[in-house]
Amino acid sequence: DQQVKQNSPSLSVQEGRISILNCDYTNSMFDYFLWYKKYPAEGPTFLISISSIKDKNEDGRFTVFLNKSAKHLSLHIVPSQPGDSAVYFCAASEGGANNLFFGTGTRLTVIP
Amino acid sequence: DTGVSQNPRHKITKRGQNVTFRCDPISEHNRLYWYRQTLGQGPEFLTYFQNEAQLEKSRLLSDRFSAERPKGSFSTLEIQRTEQGDSAMYLCASSLVSGQGSYEQYFGPGTRLTVT
Numbered sequence: 001d002q003q004v005k006q007n008s009p010s011l012s013v014q015e016g017r018i019s020i021l022n023c024d025y026t027n028s029m030f031d032y033f034l035w036y037k038k039y040p041a042e043g044p045t046f047l048i049s050i051s052s053i054k055d056k057n058e059d060g061r062f063t064v065f066l067n068k069s070a071k072h073l074s075l076h077i078v079p080s081q082p083g084d085s086a087v088y089f090c091a092a093s094e095g096g097a098n099n100l101f102f103g104t105g106t107r108l109t110v111i112p
Numbered sequence: 113d114t115g116v117s118q119n120p121r122h123k124i125t126k127r128g129q130n131v132t133f134r135c136d137p138i139s140e141h142n143r144l145y146w147y148r149q150t151l152g153q154g155p156e157f158l159t160y161f162q163n164e165a166q167l168e169k170s171r172l173l174s175d176r177f178s179a180e181r182p183k184g185s186f187s188t189l190e191i192q193r194t195e196q197g198d199s200a201m202y203l204c205a206s207s208l209v210s211g212q213g214s215y216e217q218y219f220g221p222g223t224r225l226t227v228t
Contacts, residue, residue: 004154032215043116043203043219044155089154097209099145099168100217102154 003027004092006103014111019077021106023090026071030092034100035064035075037086044089048075051096080110114138116220118204124226125194132190133223137206144187145217146179147203148172155203161187162209194227201225 005024013019021035031052036044050057050064050073057064063076077084087107091100117136125131137144142163147155158177159169163184173179176194181187191198201224205217 034216036219041221043118043205043221046216046218049214049216091154093215096215097143097207099157099160099170100147100155101157104152104154 002104003030004090004101004103006090006106008106009104010107010109012109012111013080015082016079019075019080019084019108019110021075021077021088021090021108023073023075023103024071025073025092025101027092027094027101028071029094030101032093032096033064033066033073034091034093035062036089036091037084038089038105039086047088077108080108082110082112084108085110116204116206116218118202118220118223120223121221122224122226124228127194127196127227129194130190130192131194131225132188133202133204133225135187135189135204135220137186137204138208138218139185141206141208141218142184143207143209143217144181145205145207146187146189147205147219149201149203149222150199158189191225194225196227199225199227 034049035047038044066073087105090103145160146158149155161181176192201222203222205219207217
């Protein structure tokens, strides 16, 4: 039972444009959400997180939006750079510090 | 480099053999997590420790799997009588749970296990 879903396996964006990666979840008890970036043969790298008490969190070029009523979150990358090309995973936890549930990932390709 | 480290990075073993992986977390972190990732999937939770206490185990962690964190520092994950279905990337992560509301988990590079 996949509690966190990333329905787009891949996304291609031109350099300088906005990348929008989407994630849906089914468990209403999730209260902490994270995005990770992963390059081949490396572990996931933490990017940005958001608590369920907020609806937006921003860190440089990365912004995460949370819509609790829709059980949906998105990651915006502006402007996109070729170095952003990687697989992006959405993750969620119940109780903040507990184990993470991951989506299946979206492969982002930023075209120079 | 003070990040999470894992050894070995790669392990090839024959079916039926035992293997052990090691994880060294970020030094001040009190929680340590093990995940498994197979091709085309996101990481799946296996177990986690708060200091030396193992607080939760996933149903994915069969009787052939055992994890320890003897002194609340490094951790080992052992798989006994390996099966081909155990082939995966085994990821370790650590976090500092301090009541400050920040719960990011930081991952190591993983150990890729291939069972032949």
